[in-house]
Amino acid sequence: MDSYDVVIAGGGPAGSSCAWKLQRSGLKTAILDRQIFPRHKVCGGWITPAVLDELGIDPAEYSTGRVLQPITGFRTSYMGGREIETHYGRPVSYGIRRFEFDDYLLKRSGATLFEGESLTRLERSGREWIVNGRLRSRMLVGAGGTFCPVARFLGAQVSRETVVAAQEAEFEMQGRQLSECAIRGEVPELYFCPDLKGYGWCFRKGNVMNVGLGRLDRHCLSKHVGEFLKFLRVTGKLSLDPAPELPGHAYLLFGETARDVAGEGVLLIGDAAGVAYAQSGEGIRPAIESGLLAADVITEAQGRYTRERLERYRFLLAERFGKSGGRLVRSIAQHLPAGLATAIGRRLLLNDWFVRRVVLDEWFLHRHERALHSSRADQSWTANAA
Ligand SMILES: Cc1cc2nc3c(=O)[nH]c(=O)nc-3n(C[C@H](O)[C@H](O)[C@H](O)COP(=O)(O)OP(=O)(O)OC[C@H]3O[C@@H](n4cnc5c(N)ncnc54)[C@H](O)[C@@H]3O)c2cc1C
DSSP, X not given: OEEEEEXXXXXXXHHHHHHHHHHHTTOOEEEEESSOXXXXXXXXXXXXXXXXXXTTOOHHHHTTTSOOEEEOEEEEEETTSOOEEEEOSSOSEEEXXXXXXXXXXXXXXXXXXXXXXXXXXXXXXXXXXXXXXXXXXXXXXXXXXXXXXXXXXXXXXXXXXXXXXEEEEEEEOOHHHHHTOOOBTTBOXXXXXXXXXXXXXXXXXXXXXXXXXXXXXXXXHHHHHHHHHHHHHHTTXXXXXXXXXXXXXXXXXXXXXXXXXXXXXXXXXXXXXXXXXXXXXXXXXXXXXXXXXXXXXXXXXXXXXXXXXXXXXXXXXXXXXXXXXXXXXXXXXXXXXXXXXXXXXXXXXXXXXXXXXXXIIIIISOTXXXXXXXXXXSOHXXXXXX
């Protein structure tokens, strides 16, 4: 049986970031993922610069041979309303392609990789975990996304949880579709649903387009997606004939789940822990940050992985993600009658100040939050913004 200090189930951004930090602390780490990388992941592929800072990734190095679309502004509105363009004059976000990004993070983590292997068996033997009957470790990290088997082992019941449901398509534009496309890579477009329960997006990355829509409730998601695609077609923003397939996925928002994220010899990170930002649905940065925080707590525990020692992780998550705003709008969307919520939402989204300072700076870009342990001496954009 192979023995490791830490075994991580799931090699997405959460798992690979956690492994990267653990390996740098000298802990022998293994990652198993049911898929072989590079693999497709349903996602818009929008990231904030803090993600690169936190992992010490040089944008110039990353973008050699991979897509890294600088984003310097946003066009926003409610569907059919007046559109507001907000410009920052420098990159405040990037567009990446998940199959490239996740593969890059996984390979640079330095962990021993077991790709194409699902976690199917989990046993406890004294203070050790035995994974799939062949990997042994004192510490286990669940990073397998919303339906993570480790989370389920700890009692998570996805069917009873409140999830964000989202669908997207990413495709290469060609011919007339490309030449007539009105959407620019550096200014992605965000269109809020009139009831404020979600938004549709268009992220262009060179010739590649990513369109999708996510909502706080999963009812009638495909109806909302259909209306959004029709809106894009009718307004001439993007020709979508034939309409692309939009695969969907669900994930949990921070503060909306009661998952037990820390136990005896085990932690949950990323979507498995339910840490995505509630206002924007951004999940990559919180996944990475939770992975880095978990790695710190594991390293500090110095091999004594008791529930008490790992409990600090729960506190660090609350400290990091508990203060993010957006509750007001969620309360409006969830508790007010639909007509009233729509009227309030439309007024707010027509206000240039509100869109820049609240919707973009606070909810989407988190300009008030410094990168976690920036690994670069120059904290670049995040420091300038603070
Ligand atoms: C439509 C949509 C659009 C989104 N757009 C954005 C966006 O633009 N920006 C953003 O920041 N966030 C976005 N998100 C959220 C973001 O995709 C997730 O929050 C993020 O991927 C979480 O990372 P993770 O590492 O926790 O999980 P994942 O990226 O899901 O990785 C989990 C890994 O675990 C593996 N796994 C699963 N089960 C097992 C098992 N039994 N054994 C072994 N391995 C297993 C999977 O193969 C996978 O590789 C979007 C989500 C959706 C659904």
